[in-house]
Amino acid sequence: MSEYQLGLDYPRSQDQQDELAQYRNRFHLPKDEKGNELIYFCGNSLGLQPRSTKSYIDQELEDWANLGVEGHLEAKNPWLPYHEFLTESMSKLVGAKPIEVVVMNTLTANLHFMMVSFYQPTAKRYKILIESDAFPSDKYAVESQLRHHGFDDKDGLILWKPPEGEELLKYEDLEALLDRSGHEIALILIGNVNYYTGQYFDMKRITALGHRYGCVVGFDCAHGAGNVQLNLHDSNADFAIWCSYKYLNSGPGSLAGCFVHERHAHNRDLNRFTGWWSHNKETRFNMRHEFDLLPGAEGWQLSNPPILSMAAIKASLDIFNEAGIEKLCKKSKKLTGYFEFLLNQLNDDRIRIITPENPDERGCQLSIQVKNADKQLHNELTLAGVISDWREPDVIRCAPVPLYNSFEDVFQMVERLKNVLNAS
Numbered sequence: 001m002s003e004y005q006l007g008l009d010y011p012r013s014q015d016q017q018d019e020l021a022q023y024r025n026r027f028h029l030p031k032d033e034k035g036n037e038l039i040y041f042c043g044n045s046l047g048l049q050p051r052s053t054k055s056y057i058d059q060e061l062e063d064w065a066n067l068g069v070e071g072h073l074e075a076k077n078p079w080l081p082y083h084e085f086l087t088e089s090m091s092k093l094v095g096a097k098p099i100e101v102v103v104m105n106t107l108t109a110n111l112h113f114m115m116v117s118f119y120q121p122t123a124k125r126y127k128i129l130i131e132s133d134a135f136p137s138d139k140y141a142v143e144s145q146l147r148h149h150g151f152d153d154k155d156g157l158i159l160w161k162p163p164e165g166e167e168l169l170k171y172e173d174l175e176a177l178l179d180r181s182g183h184e185i186a187l188i189l190i191g192n193v194n195y196y197t198g199q200y201f202d203m204k205r206i207t208a209l210g211h212r213y214g215c216v217v218g219f220d221c222a223h224g225a226g227n228v229q230l231n232l233h234d235s236n237a238d239f240a241i242w243c244s245y246k247y248l249n250s251g252p253g254s255l256a257g258c259f260v261h262e263r264h265a266h267n268r269d270l271n272r273f274t275g276w277w278s279h280n281k282e283t284r285f286n287m288r289h290e291f292d293l294l295p296g297a298e299g300w301q302l303s304n305p306p307i308l309s310m311a312a313i314k315a316s317l318d319i320f321n322e323a324g325i326e327k328l329c330k331k332s333k334k335l336t337g338y339f340e341f342l343l344n345q346l347n348d349d350r351i352r353i354i355t356p357e358n359p360d361e362r363g364c365q366l367s368i369q370v371k372n373a374d375k376q377l378h379n380e381l382t383l384a385g386v387i388s389d390w391r392e393p394d395v396i397r398c399a400p401v402p403l404y405n406s407f408e409d410v411f412q413m414v415e416r417l418k419n420v421l422n423a424s
């Protein structure tokens, strides 16, 4: 017997019992032209705007208007240390210590800055291992680093591929790859939740494996942060990066996160690019000093950061702090389990879920593969008021997000999908 039930009574009673249900009202839900709320399943791509974001940004605009340059020290939230107001909540969210985390730059930029330090190829050990379905930006970044160091980007790239005809990656294949080529691999970079399949990877296991072969191990947590409970410190990974505009609801193009493990915090010999923001805070404005590196992840900052974007991140992190990532993940498992149950009940062999069935091997996203797909099904779903995300060649990605999606959203989404499938 499934814990889930068909019909509308079940989702309604679940929503009534859900202690996180009120958080939906803290967000702006997109509407169609007639003013009807859309069913938003795209938090994996761009999270919704918290209603509080505007007042957080307005505060900084007001302080800027009233104080000008004095705002650096005199603003209600002084701009000079503003990034520090994010560190504690952000580090809690990704399972790290404050010294290991900083919010700065954007995601791909942070990936490059991390590779400046953690991709140190030699003539014998220069290859980089990524997932075969890595996010394109990560792949391009890695290839350009190979070229930057004078290597061939085809020869230098090793892909962790799923078995023929399958979508999901197997740890055994990674073990075999490392057994064969581990001595040539300088860096392993894995998306901790794969953006395409939604498969979650055990960072601790992959890090231990990579370290055993002498590789540096980093993770792209763009689809993990705010979606699953991360354990960056315990995973022992060397570095990680993530963005704040997907599950972290901080607005389009907002700043990214960066993790550097504590064991590297005081290593002044690590190669890196620096700027005045990586310099000791006490003497930064003397402007004449010999360079004096900040310890920890903060030591990778370059510039004074965009405060308006940080204000949006603060608004979002305050909500996460209040709701608690443990509770959110608990609801997420149930919401996505219910979604999976309803999809399976459709019994339609034109669709297939490629995301792992095991709730511990995924976040909230389900990737639905459509047989003989063209984009038509996705377009019709959009016309039916469901915002989801289409990935070539044949996958619709749907993410019921526990902060603002309800069990009834999931019910309505599957009803509409059923109608669209039946009409086609």
Ligand SMILES: *Cc1c(COP(=O)(O)O)cnc(C)c1O
Pocket (backbone or CB within 6 Å): 106, 107, 108, 109, 135, 137, 138, 191, 195, 220, 222, 223, 243
């Ligand atoms: C969303 C995403 C990106 C996008 O990179 P930006 O630098 O933020 O534009 C890169 N990598 C992964 C894995 C992503 O999920």
